[in-house]
Amino acid sequence: MSLFDYTIKELEAKLHNQEITVEDLVKESYQQIKEVDGDVHAFLTLDEEKALEKARELDKRENKSGVLFGIPAGIKDNIVTKGLRTTCASQFLDNFTDPLYNATVVDKLDAENPVAVGKLNMDEFAMGSSNENSGYEPTRNPWNTDHVPGGSSGGSAAAVAAGEVLFSLGSDTGGSIRQPAAFCGVVGMKPTYGRVSRFGLVAFASSLDQIGPLTRTVEDNARVLEVIAGHDKMDSTSADVEVPAYTEALTGDVKGLKIAVPKEYLAEGVSEEVKNAVLEALKVYESLGATWEEVSLPHSKYALSTYYLLSSSEASANLARFDGVRYGVRSDNAENMLDMFVKSRSEGFGDEVKRRIMLGTFALSSGYYDAYYKKAQKVRTLIKNDFDKILEEYDVIVGPTTPTPAFKVGEKTSDPLTMYVNDILTIPVNLAGVPGISIPCGFSEDGLPIGLQVIGNYFDESTVYRAAHAFEQATEHHTKRPQLGGAK
């Protein structure tokens, strides 16, 4: 049994009773990384020397306070870490070894004394659903390395599934925490837009991006979100709304909980085994005293188009900052200033990033703005209204996280649209801005995890956690481990 089979709360007790040390935990992390990361490729940068130093320093402390004290963690590589290389998995930032500040979430974590072991692989600039767009060796799924881990937070999900760290941070713009969590059989939460500060998150689509935790259990997840959530004066879009104690919501009681199940989420395109796993999950909820009804989110089918127009438009503006002047890799082949911009960007960015910048620049360009960008913003309103209406009557919305379990490496790379369709059940949640979690709810015939998505009302992560936790505690899915994650 790995130390990472315990929850953070259990490890806290072991540390207090001096059964284990922080150094044990951190060494376990690097031991597992050495054993499996040659196959999984979850990490882009390791910080072993500093992490061990920090572990020893924490072990010496009299005062062992901090709700994440001594817990090994991984950080997605689009979250800026002072003095620790931050690449966004882009060759453009390959040399960005010395960032000048910490993202707010990193400072907030630090205050609770976890140990960051390294930076996690992803699709370049968070654009992708499989990690195949990483500018480095793509991450593989620890359950079966012929399959993708999902994306864009593929490294964050795979590292937790493979027992390399106990928790990680990811970011979710259209499903980038929940989809890889589903594919890797872990718990991944995208909080309400504005719940967590985006200061120091390298921006992809600013009206959609949100940071959240990936963990093995719902309890651990709630614990981490409690730490990173809250208003931040450095992010003017972060919401000044009180952060409740999420862990206190985990009562196991869902009697009377009203669940809405959108018929669009169990429609054509969703595989039989995923559908069946979700229907089984609904039976579990019934047995726990919750009720469910079929509802409709009628504009769901327009979410994908809306998302790609809006997110690419925002990306085209956000990625304008990568010009090769102040940081990043500058092309050696430039004759003049303009040439330097063009060549640095064209040599540094991968194909998908260029495709999205092109799509976004087109959608914002003179003559097309109203037809595409503004139209998509209006449809976004309709999609948001769908959610508002259902969440007035129901406590949570439940459905699958993804239409299928993890697909094979190379299976969907030839056509961008085929890849995009994979996010059809997670994207509407970002467009509406509400919170959503993915938790394990079963396995395919091939032994790949299936994710259940629980969506809640604005700033009501507590109810989402309560519903997710009750299901988790009533089932065994979350206790299964992949071979590469230490299953014996």
Added chain:
Amino acid sequence: MAEISKEQVKHVANLARLEFDDEAVEQMANELSAIIEYAEQLNELDTDNVKPTTHVLDLKNVMRKDEPKKWITQEDALKNAPDQKDGQIRVPSILE
């Protein structure tokens, strides 16, 4: 109107400060055409009386005083710069 021409691709690439060789221009034209054609499904919806959503939360402009403060040193600011000289970031010539 879903067809995006090679000329349009070159125009947009210039706006985005990107360049593509002839083969990539053709591929980009095909891919963008397919994505835009798919996205034109949005025209099925009548949105004349719908307000656009720029932001999902009911946030108004967030203001603060514009006060200068010391944040990073000149040395720090140059740490990650690809090229520098005499305490300044150096770039290729702007004027011909």
